[in-house]
Amino acid sequence: MALIVQKFGGTSVANPDKIKAVAERVLRKQAEGNQMLVVLSAMSGETNRLTDFAMEMQQFPDSREMDVLLSSGEQVTVSLFSMAVKAQGKQGISYLGDQVRINTDDAHTHARILSIDTEKIQTALDKGNVVTVAGFQGVAQSGDITTLGRGGSDTTAVALAAALRADACEIFTDVEGVYTTDPNICNKARKIDKISYDEMLELASLGAKVLDIRSVTFAKQHNVPIHVRSTFTETEGTWVIEEDSEMEGRVVSGVTYNKNEARITISGVPDQPGIASKIFTPISDADILVDMIIQNQDTGNGMTDMTFTVARSDYERTINLLNEIAEKIGAREGVHGADNITKISIVGVGMRNHSGIASTMFRVLSREGINISMISTSEIKVSCIIEEKYTELAVRTLHDAFELDKENMPEEEEL
Numbered sequence: 001m002a003l004i005v006q007k008f009g010g011t012s013v014a015n016p017d018k019i020k021a022v023a024e025r026v027l028r029k030q031a032e033g034n035q036m037l038v039v040l041s042a043m044s045g046e047t048n049r050l051t052d053f054a055m056e057m058q059q060f061p062d063s064r065e066m067d068v069l070l071s072s073g074e075q076v077t078v079s080l081f082s083m084a085v086k087a088q089g090k091q092g093i094s095y096l097g098d099q100v101r102i103n104t105d106d107a108h109t110h111a112r113i114l115s116i117d118t119e120k121i122q123t124a125l126d127k128g129n130v131v132t133v134a135g136f137q138g139v140a141q142s143g144d145i146t147t148l149g150r151g152g153s154d155t156t157a158v159a160l161a162a163a164l165r166a167d168a169c170e171i172f173t174d175v176e177g178v179y180t181t182d183p184n185i186c187n188k189a190r191k192i193d194k195i196s197y198d199e200m201l202e203l204a205s206l207g208a209k210v211l212d213i214r215s216v217t218f219a220k221q222h223n224v225p226i227h228v229r230s231t232f233t234e235t236e237g238t239w240v241i242e243e244d245s246e247m248e249g250r251v252v253s254g255v256t257y258n259k260n261e262a263r264i265t266i267s268g269v270p271d272q273p274g275i276a277s278k279i280f281t282p283i284s285d286a287d288i289l290v291d292m293i294i295q296n297q298d299t300g301n302g303m304t305d306m307t308f309t310v311a312r313s314d315y316e317r318t319i320n321l322l323n324e325i326a327e328k329i330g331a332r333e334g335v336h337g338a339d340n341i342t343k344i345s346i347v348g349v350g351m352r353n354h355s356g357i358a359s360t361m362f363r364v365l366s367r368e369g370i371n372i373s374m375i376s377t378s379e380i381k382v383s384c385i386i387e388e389k390y391t392e393l394a395v396r397t398l399h400d401a402f403e404l405d406k407e408n409m410p411e412e413e414e415l
């Protein structure tokens with residue numbers, strides 16, 4: 001008998017009728033001879049609604065109380081779900097994070113799962129129950145309720161699948177899977193059948209809408225295969241799994257973009273030991289995350305420039321901070337930047353053993369007259385910073401050039 005973990009997101013359990021439909025779907029799977037462990041999110045919109053209430057009480061709501069509050073959303077859906085199971089004449093039982101014990105650290109509102117006691121769940125499953133566990137919540141050693149951060153139910157599902165050595169972990173959502181690019185801007189975007197953990201992590205900005213990225217890190221560590229699929233159809237979705245040789249055959253798996261970045265340059269920086277640290281230490285002390293960094297070579301006068309990117313929401317703050325730093329270190333040409341940029345990336349494990357992928361990307365962008373202002377590469381990704389207004393054009397032309405709409409990859413000469 002197989003043990004299957006199925007997680008349903010907020011849109012799948014948005015109202016009592018949808019909860020009934022999900023219960024019926026789960027019971028059909030059980031009737032095929034499987035043990036069923038279900039993880040649910042709160043009804044869609046509920047966590048936001050509760051957050052708004054909290055903001056009416058305190059400008060910065062107390063994080064312990066926030067967890068008591070937010071965990072109530074999932075308490076509603078799991079109890080209703082179990083009732084729906086019983087209404088079908090079947091056995092079901094729901095558990096909250098502290099009843100199972102999903103043990104976490106005490107970082108309220110962004111806790112990390114440390115361990116899970118599986119005994120209670122296993123016993124209930126063995127008795128024939130559909131077991132339902134509230135997603136997104138756990139319990140600290142103190143006994144206080146914790147939550148895992150927004151979107152955390154996916155991680156609950158993967159962690160339970162790992163702890164119980166489930167045969168499958170299925171994440172049900174309102175789209176059919178992970179696509180080669182954003183279907184909203186490229187109508188040729190194709191659903192990917194299978195993708196490696198590493199590619200999924202790099203495609204975060206595409207995938208994050210369907211799968212919380214922390215759950216992928218967890219799945220990779222514990223080698224849990226994830227099947228992301230739609231609640232509203234029977235169609236196979238996308239498998240997120242360990243890399244295999246077939247995946248390596250395809251050089252590019254997806255095109256992704258991030259409009260949430262800003263570029264900043266500090267010019268006329270003395271080219272001396274310790275300068276990078278004098279620039280970036282105060283920035284990290286201010287909790288500003290820096291993504292790409294480029295330092296130019298000394299132009300011959302003992303001076304250099306540094307360009308880097310930060311989240312767009314940190315742009316003003318970083319510019320102000322950097323102006324102070326520029327004064328201190330005697331950066332003579334000052335600070336400038338732009339927040340109307342996009343980072344566009346191509347991702348694929350096949351890049352490890354194919355050359356010329358980056359240059360193809362540059363050629364494709366230049367053919368469209370799109371200027372690249374920064375470039376960074378990793379083993380399985382090439383990213384370029386371009387002007388934001390060219391985002392859609394760049395996504396579509398790269399998707400075409402690498403023939404991502406086709407199941408099989410093109411011959412290299414065709415690129």
Ligand code: ASP
Nearest residue numbers: 041047136150151152153
């Ligand atoms: N209900 C939580 C949220 O909306 C957790 C989840 O749905 O994964 O973020």
Ligand code: MG
Nearest residue numbers: 009151210212
């Ligand atoms: Mg989600």
